Structure formats: C-alpha cells, structure tokens
Amino acid sequence: MYISSLTLQNFRNYASEKIEFSPYTNVIYGDNAQGKTNILEAVYLFSQGRSHRAKTDRELIKFGKDFAKLGLEFHDADRDYKASVQLIKNGKKNIKINHVQITKLSMLMSYLNVVMFSPEDLGLVKGAPSERRRFIDSAISRLYPRYLTSLIDYHKVLAQKNSHLKTLKIKGEPSDVMLSVWNEQLAVEAAKIMEYRTEFVRVIDSFASKIQKEISGEDLKITYVPDIKTESADKSTIFKYFERNRRREIDFASAQTGIQRDDLRVSVNGKDARTYCSQGQQRTAALSAKIAEADYMQSVKDEYPVLLLDDIMSELDINRRMYLAEKIRGKQVLITSTDTDVALSTENTRLIKIKNGAVIKEDG
Ligand SMILES: Nc1ncnc2c1ncn2[C@@H]1O[C@H](COP(=O)(O)OP(=O)(O)OP(=O)(O)O)[C@@H](O)[C@H]1O
Ligand SMILES: [Mg+2]
Structure with a gap:
C-alpha cells in the first residue's frame, strides 16, 4: 500500500500545498517547527480519523481560519483511492473516500493502513x-x-x-x-x-x-x-x-x-x-x-502499511539505523529529519524540504 499525494489547505501551518510522494523512502526534512510532523499527522488523520497528538480537531485548523481541507490519493494492490477530510471550526468533520461519505470510524480504518512511530511511542x-x-x-x-x-x-x-x-x-x-x-x-x-x-x-x-x-x-x-x-x-x-x-x-x-x-x-x-x-x-x-x-x-491484510517515522533516526545508533533501512527496503516510508543525512537514503529516496509550512524543493 502506498500514498501518492497529499493536499493541505488551512491545515496547521500550511495555507495551501500539494506534496507528492515516492512509493519508497521519502525524507521530509527542514529546521525545527517548520511543519514536518504536521505532514505525518495529516496522513495519519486519513487512517484513524483523528490526530495522533491533538486533543481536538480544532487545533488542526490554521490559526485564524474557520475550516481545513485535506486530500489524499492512495493505492493498494486492487484499487486507487481518493480521500478527503474537511474540518470545520464549529461543526462536524466530513470524511469521504472515493466520494462516499464515511459515517463510522470503523469504516474508515479498513481503507488506509499506516503505522506511525513517533517520540511519544516511548510511552x-x-x-x-x-x-x-x-x-x-x-x-x-x-x-x-x-x-x-x-x-x-x-x-x-x-x-x-x-x-x-x-x-x-x-x-x-x-x-x-x-x-x-x-x-x-x-x-x-x-x-x-x-x-x-x-x-x-x-x-x-x-x-x-x-x-x-x-x-x-x-x-x-x-x-x-x-x-x-x-x-x-x-x-x-x-x-x-x-x-x-x-x-x-x-x-x-x-x-x-x-x-x-x-x-x-x-x-x-x-x-x-x-x-x-x-x-x-x-x-x-x-x-x-x-x-x-x-x-x-x-x-x-496482505498489504504492508505505510510507515510514518517521526524523528526517529536521531535516536538510533548506526547499527539500529542500518537494520531499519534493510527492514523497510521496498516499502513506503515517510520519515522526518532535521537533515538529509539519514542512513536510509537509496537511489529511490525522495527528499522533500519543508520551510514555514511550504515545500521548498523536491528531488528524486
Ligand atoms: N493550528 C495551527 N495553525 C498555524 N500554525 C500551527 C498550528 N498548529 C501548529 N502550528 C505551527 O506548526 C509548527 C510545528 O509544526 P511541526 O510540529 O510539523 O514542526 P516540525 O517541523 O515537525 O518541527 P520539529 O523538528 O521541532 O519536530 C509550529 O511552528 C506551530 O506553531
Ligand atoms: Mg516534528
């Protein structure tokens, strides 16, 4: 299973952005507080219907705005999916997959599979x-x-x-x-x-x-x-x-x-x-x-989930990084880092630079 693009409007510190992903390793890099984790959070939202860290959906809407809109394209062995999430400041969130409204979270979870690993998981x-x-x-x-x-x-x-x-x-x-x-x-x-x-x-x-x-x-x-x-x-x-x-x-x-x-x-x-x-x-x-x-x-499920790895390389020694690199070979990973110097880089790696809620350049 892999995702191919994410669009964000008024989500966290993003005004309007489209991000395209490689089906293999994607390194989302940039300085602190630029919006790297926000991207993983947005993807996670499509799998779980909620953020992995926010207490309320309201926090996800850009300061001063009344709504946020997100779009995600993803694919499994059988089908292509287009999903959208709309968050409204004083209203209910609206989730659609291939134009069909999702009314129950348990319905949503059967589509996109992700596994997130973030610093909070030490808990x-x-x-x-x-x-x-x-x-x-x-x-x-x-x-x-x-x-x-x-x-x-x-x-x-x-x-x-x-x-x-x-x-x-x-x-x-x-x-x-x-x-x-x-x-x-x-x-x-x-x-x-x-x-x-x-x-x-x-x-x-x-x-x-x-x-x-x-x-x-x-x-x-x-x-x-x-x-x-x-x-x-x-x-x-x-x-x-x-x-x-x-x-x-x-x-x-x-x-x-x-x-x-x-x-x-x-x-x-x-x-x-x-x-x-x-x-x-x-x-x-x-x-x-x-x-x-x-x-x-x-x-x-017979599908390997998309791995979302938030800031984990800085915490692992070289042997542990190498193991991880081997383990995820051929699978889709979105990994955040403050630099591009992560041992996971292969010729298939896409580098996505984030600055102040915008993509600066994409390589690979
Ligand atoms: N609702 C919101 N509206 C506008 N900006 C927001 C909102 N929520 C969070 N932010 C901003 O998003 C930024 C944090 O984004 P994020 O957590 O993605 O950073 P990061 O790039 O992962 O940083 P780090 O390397 O420190 O983990 C902060 O500057 C924060 O002020
Ligand atoms: Mg972060």
Missing part, C-alpha cells in the same frame, strides 16, 4: 497502562472493526454501571439486580475483547522478539496482563468473577475490575523494561513493537 514501554492499551486497541480496531464495536459497547455499559454504583452507595443495596444486568452485558463484551487481545499480543510478541533479536541481540518479551484473572475467559466465568467483586465495587462506588485495567508487560533479557532498561533499549523495544505491528498488519 509503550515507559508510560501508563493506558498508553499500552491504546497501542493494542488501535492496532486491533484497524484490522477488526468488530473489536472496536465491542470496545465502544463495553465502555458504554461500564459508564452506566458506574453511575448505577454511585446510587447504590447511597442506598447500600448489595443484592441489587440491576448490577447483575450490567455485569452480564460487560462479561459478554469482555470475553470477546480478551480473546482478541490475547491473540494479538501473542502474535506481536513473536514478531517483536524476532525483530529485537536482529536489531540488538536482546531478548524482548511482551506479555498480556489481563486484569480479570480467571482460569478461562469465557463470558460465564467472567460474569461470575464480576459478581464476586460486587461488595467491593459497591463499597468503592465504582467498577474495580475489568478490561479497562488491562496492561502489557514488556521485558528485555528477562528484566522489566520500564524499571531496568536504558533509554536506548526502551526505544528499541518500542520500535520493535511498532514494526511488529506493521508485520502483523501485513500478515492479516
């Missing part, structure tokens, strides 16, 4: 459990829209259960029937979600440990740590588990257990990566997990 190793859940959820959702549906349904019911638990605290009613109704619905979705997560982490672990071994010779292990610790993860076992926690949940007036507390354990050479690894080891582990995600996508 995969160092950050809070929520960051690791986001990695899992976003990767699985893109491949299995039914997973996203289950996740959304689960969280809706969880919110209802939590507000119900608050009323119980006041009444102090341990045998409440409604609580069991919510627990039953949660158990149905939790069983599905845990099954997807277990399988995803199993595959990611096998890919990532192989990649880490090749990059650095280290043993990387990624394990799923479900919050619901039962012998089996079928819905009736999970329901019983929720029911055993009733007393505690009523006392706390909120849900105390469930897939919203799941985590991943990441270890390098048998040691917990968060506590014992050096900065470089943590980065390599996060990178291995992300490349594993790309390999996983290819194994499911």
